[in-house]
Amino acid sequence: MLINSITVMKYKRNECVQNLTLGHKMRLIDIYEQLLEILGHQNWWPADTPFEVVVGALLTQQTRWNNVEQAISNLKEQGLLEPETLAFADTDSLEELIKCTGFYRQKARRLKNLAAYYSSYKDTLSDKPVDELRQELLGLEGVGDETADSIILYAINKPKFVIDAYTCRILDCLGLKGNYRVLQQRFESELEHDVDLFKEYHALIVEYGKQYCTRHRCEDCVLLKNGKTII
Numbered sequence: 146m147l148i149n150s151i152t153v154m155k156y157k158r159n160e161c162v163q164n165l166t167l168g169h170k171m172r173l174i175d176i177y178e179q180l181l182e183i184l185g186h187q188n189w190w191p192a193d194t195p196f197e198v199v200v201g202a203l204l205t206q207q208t209r210w211n212n213v214e215q216a217i218s219n220l221k222e223q224g225l226l227e228p229e230t231l232a233f234a235d236t237d238s239l240e241e242l243i244k245c246t247g248f249y250r251q252k253a254r255r256l257k258n259l260a261a262y263y264s265s266y267k268d269t270l271s272d273k274p275v276d277e278l279r280q281e282l283l284g285l286e287g288v289g290d291e292t293a294d295s296i297i298l299y300a301i302n303k304p305k306f307v308i309d310a311y312t313c314r315i316l317d318c319l320g321l322k323g324n325y326r327v328l329q330q331r332f333e334s335e336l337e338h339d340v341d342l343f344k345e346y347h348a349l350i351v352e353y354g355k356q357y358c359t360r361h362r363c364e365d366c367v368l369l370k371n372g373k374t375i376i
């Protein structure tokens with residue numbers, strides 16, 4: 146009988162759900178170590194400056210990373226990867242430079258606002274308490290939880306765990322469901338608040354998600370082997 150990949154994946158996921166009652170429980174740090182062993186260090190975020198991280202965090206919304214790389218390269222060529230310059234860039238030209246990332250009109254406007262905020266406060270951002278900084282970022286147009294936390298962690302170097310769609314998917318498979326805040330609190334309460342650990346862990350989750358979840362490699366999923374769940 147010919148079994149297609151979707152059938153295999155459904156079977157595997159059902160098997161995983163059944164195993165949740167049979168398998169043993171893992172700590173989040175165990176998952177981190179397992180991901181690190183399989184994938185190695187990811188060394189995120191790929192950027193030359195903290196402001197490039199800020200720009201990338203906004204541009205990456207609803208698009209692939211290779212489009213973001215193209216847009217960042219365009220901005221670099223035009224000398225626009227400086228907050229003061231970007232904040233006052235010509236809007237039409239900016240839209241053209243970031244067109245490849247989609248929603249370019251909206252993103253150009255939001256990018257200019259974010260650049261203005263960053264240029265006004267860049268010398269004091271790292272002095273702000275994380276929660277205050279997060280609230281300020283969330284108050285900017287187009288900055289949601291994931292974008293704000295990516296900026297806090299990767300540009301400002303403060304410990305805030307980033308949750309993305311892959312994190313939700315993987316934790317769901319491991320028996321842990323919840324909204325952004327619930328999942329974030331789980332990581333932040335269980336792990337040491339170490340910036341490098343948070344950076345590497347999120348990067349590993351994204352890489353695993355790309356290599357396994359997106360490609361429906363559930364039958365090879367090392368995280369769910371032997372019916373593991375999260376404590």
Ligand code: SF4
Nearest residue numbers: 315318357358363366
């Ligand atoms: S590969 Fe991803 S989606 Fe598939 S079982 Fe593993 S964690 Fe779940």
